[in-house]
Each structure stands twice: as structure tokens, then as C-alpha cells.
Amino acid sequence: MFDVKNLTVKYQNSDNDAVCGVSFSLKAGSFTGLVGESGSGKSTIVSTSLGLLPKGAETKGEMFFEGKDILRMREDELRTIRWKEIALIPQSALNSFTPVITIGHHIKEVLAEHSNMIGNKAEDKVDGLLVEVGLDASIKNRYPHELSGGQKQRAAIALALACSPSLLFADEPTTALDVVTQAGILNLLARLRKEKKLTVLLITHDLPMAATICDKLLVMKNGLIVEEGTPKEIICNPQDAHTKALVNAILN
Numbered sequence: 001m002f003d004v005k006n007l008t009v010k011y012q013n014s015d016n017d018a019v020c021g022v023s024f025s026l027k028a029g030s031f032t033g034l035v036g037e038s039g040s041g042k043s044t045i046v047s048t049s050l051g052l053l054p055k056g057a058e059t060k061g062e063m064f065f066e067g068k069d070i071l072r073m074r075e076d077e078l079r080t081i082r083w084k085e086i087a088l089i090p091q092s093a094l095n096s097f098t099p100v101i102t103i104g105h106h107i108k109e110v111l112a113e114h115s116n117m118i119g120n121k122a123e124d125k126v127d128g129l130l131v132e133v134g135l136d137a138s139i140k141n142r143y144p145h146e147l148s149g150g151q152k153q154r155a156a157i158a159l160a161l162a163c164s165p166s167l168l169f170a171d172e173p174t175t176a177l178d179v180v181t182q183a184g185i186l187n188l189l190a191r192l193r194k195e196k197k198l199t200v201l202l203i204t205h206d207l208p209m210a211a212t213i214c215d216k217l218l219v220m221k222n223g224l225i226v227e228e229g230t231p232k233e234i235i236c237n238p239q240d241a242h243t244k245a246l247v248n249a250i251l252n
């Protein structure tokens, strides 16, 4: 459903490519981990997928979503797939809510703008989304600062799911959370993926965490995918020197 071929991305005024000739594909319904240290190019792949690279960034290669090349879509075409087909839980989700707007209002704005849903229908949808991510519907009346980190992350997931996307990018969704809360969020993503037949790309620097939940891993370093395989293949028999070092770090 999502096929990246030889993708290269270069930011304006930058000497090096942030992503250098990366290829991978996501099968419908799969749960894939994109794992790599900070600065390896993970978020750049996410921004490219949503047509959200900053001005002046250059791309090469192809990125097919349901057969159409995202790199060659016009802005109005991109708008028809963002939220409704491909949605993002952004890297800084915990800080991405506007402080003076309630959680319910955030979700209703997205429903109105991208799904033309307003009034009682939108109100019911907000309640349903919050319950679906394990929150009480009354959370909709709260402001972002009135939520714990875990609740905020769940609300960010509800927001991403508002327009029923088929592909979900979760960029470091558990990084700022304690271990117990992390496990809750990962279980939630796994459950939603099953229930909604979502295709999920989990982006993280945490190889052991990704290995416990994903069915396939892509390991990135310096803008390249250096290794790919099932968690078992990668943990038991890493091929690349960088992955070997990561795996040794877990085992020791």
C-alpha cells in the first residue's frame, strides 16, 4: 500500500542528504518499526510522506501510496490524503496541542475541516474517539495542561484517527513517557491496528521496544536503511555493524 523507491531528501542550505536513496514498502495491515538514532533521517521520511517538508527541500525517487506518487502530487491532492488516508502522531505530540483550546475542540476542528463533520455528529464522534483510545469522554472538556502525559498521548492518537486513515505514522510516540505509560500506549496502538486494520509505521530510537511490538523492522543510520527483517532475524542475527552494536548493547 506504501512503496518507497530510492528516496533521497536534501534540505535547503544543507551539504548532505538527510535521506540517501532509501527503499522500503509497507504491506496493508502491517506494523513496521523504523528504528535509528537521532538525526538518522526518520522524521524526514515522515514529513516527506505527508508532503510537509520545508520550502526548498529537494526530493528524488518515488513514494507510492495506493499506486500514486506522493512526490508528484499537487498541494490540493495532498490535502485529500492527509488525515483521511495518512495520519501522523507527531514527534512532539505532547506539546502540539494549543493550550487555550480544549481537547474536544481540537478534535472537532479536524473533523470540520477534513471530514465536513459538525454539530451533534461531530460531538458523538469526539466521544467515540476518546473512548476508543481508553479515555473518558469527559476529557473533551479539559485543556491540554489538565491531562497527564499518557492521557495527552492518547488524545493525540484520537486526533490522528479522527478522519479514519488507513496508514498511521507514529513518530516517537512513547519517548517522553515513563515505562508503564509507554507499555499502555504501545498496547493501544497494537489494538487499534487490529481493530481498524490500520497499517502502522512506528518511528523510534528504541530497538528493543520496537522489537517487542512490530512484525518487521527497518534500521536506519545516516540517512540509509542499513538493515531490515523481522525482530527475530535482527536480534538473533544482525548483519550490519551498527545493528550488531545496538543488539550487543541490549544483551549486555
Ligand SMILES: Nc1ncnc2c1ncn2[C@@H]1O[C@H](COP(=O)(O)OP(=O)(O)O)[C@@H](O)[C@H]1O
Pocket: 011, 012, 014, 018, 036, 037, 038, 039, 040, 041, 042, 043, 044, 045, 054
Ligand atoms: N528543517 C530542516 N532543515 C535542515 N536540516 C534538517 C531539517 N530537519 C532535519 N534536518 C537534518 O536532517 C537530518 C535528519 O533529521 P531527522 O529526519 O529529524 O532525523 P531523526 O528523526 O531520525 O532524528 C539531520 O541531520 C537533521 O539535522
Ligand SMILES: [Mg+2]
Pocket: 042, 043, 044, 091, 171
Ligand atoms: Mg525525529
